[in-house]
Amino acid sequence: MRFPVRRIFCIGRNFAEHAKEMGASVDRGNPVFFSKPADAVVADGGAVAYPPATRDLHHEVELVAALGRDADGVVAAEDAAALVFGYAVGLDLTRRDLQSAAKAKGLPWDTGKGFDASAPVGALLPAADFGAPGARRIALEVNGELRQQATLDTMVFSVAEVLHELSKLYALKAGDLVFMGTPAGVAALQRGDRFEARIDDLPPLCGLIA
Secondary structure: OOOOOOOEEEEEOOEHHHHHHOOOOOOOOOOEEEEEOHHHEEEOOOEEOOOOOOOOEEOOEEEEEEEOOOOOOOOOHHHHHHHEEEEEEEEOOEEHHHHHHHHHOOOOOHHHHOOOOOEEEOOOEEHHHHOOOOOOEEEEEEOOEEEEEEEHHHEOOOHHHHHHHHHOOOOOOOOOEEEOOOOOOOOEOOOOOEEEEEEOOOOOEEEEEO
16 A cells, blocks of 8 residues: 655654663653654665665664644544554664764764655555554564564553654644554664564564665
């Protein structure tokens, strides 16, 4: 299913164990958001070129919500589900060395997060068919080895809460993709690696680092 992407938003530190492995803490009063360019999307099955200027490309498997309606200002958490057109499995690819260097200097993460082909996304499943994310399993394998695994009910902010918080900062509109954060277990990818990202009941996201 093709989806006209308008913008890509991401939330960081939305799984406590991932925040911990990154040396950070979770603050429910201060969610961490960042963005990627819309053309960073790579369709399921496509080869992903190893990006320049890094020696430490990391995988981060995530639930992605695709918005099909515009928000009318700040959206209440109880109304947020109505904005979601569908869900997909995504990868927030990260140049960890560049991100870490930027964080150490108190600088934005753009070079570490918002590069070409940094947002592989699987096929969308309509929200009406998927239902609430609930406690579905999210997992990532690289070359058949399990790297990341959790359940979606362990997210610090639920999908509805993420959309509520985002709508305080941005005008959310149809075409926006929202990456919902990654569980613990992030690690490096190398050229030739094959990845398979899964969330229960969603089409898997598979690809090759070229």
